[in-house]
Amino acid sequence: MTGCETATSECHLGTQHIRHSRLVLIEWLDSKGITTAWEYLDEVEPMPPTLCYSVGFLVADTDQYVTVAQAMSDNQVLGRTTIPKCSIQKMETLKLCP
Numbered sequence: 486m487t488g489c490e491t492a493t494s495e496c497h498l499g500t501q502h503i504r505h506s507r508l509v510l511i512e513w514l515d516s517k518g519i520t521t522a523w524e525y526l527d528e529v530e531p532m533p534p535t536l537c538y539s540v541g542f543l544v545a546d547t548d549q550y551v552t553v554a555q556a557m558s559d560n561q562v563l564g565r566t567t568i569p570k571c572s573i574q575k576m577e578t579l580k581l582c583p
Contacts, residue, residue, distance in 0.1 A: 507543045512575040
């Protein structure tokens with residue numbers, strides 16, 4: 486192995502090993518809402534959801550949601566974010582090495 490494989494296989498980064506995880510880019514829609522006072526219905530402006538992007542190590546992929554972590558060691562993760570599948574517009578696997 487060259488040390489530069491896709492995120493679906495093992496990639497050696499120094500002495501660390503990342504196994505059975507994919508590095509993914511997720512494009513998803515998030516809720517939005519900041520109103521602090523009553524508004525007249527005829528004055529309400531559209532407030533569409535916000536398009537967001539997340540990059541992380543895929544640690545869970547269920548029928549209902551995915552969870553990514555911002556950092557990963559041999560046996561721990563840090564900074565998990567769970568995104569409902571109904572909010573995901575696109576998800577693609579990234580390469581760990583050039």
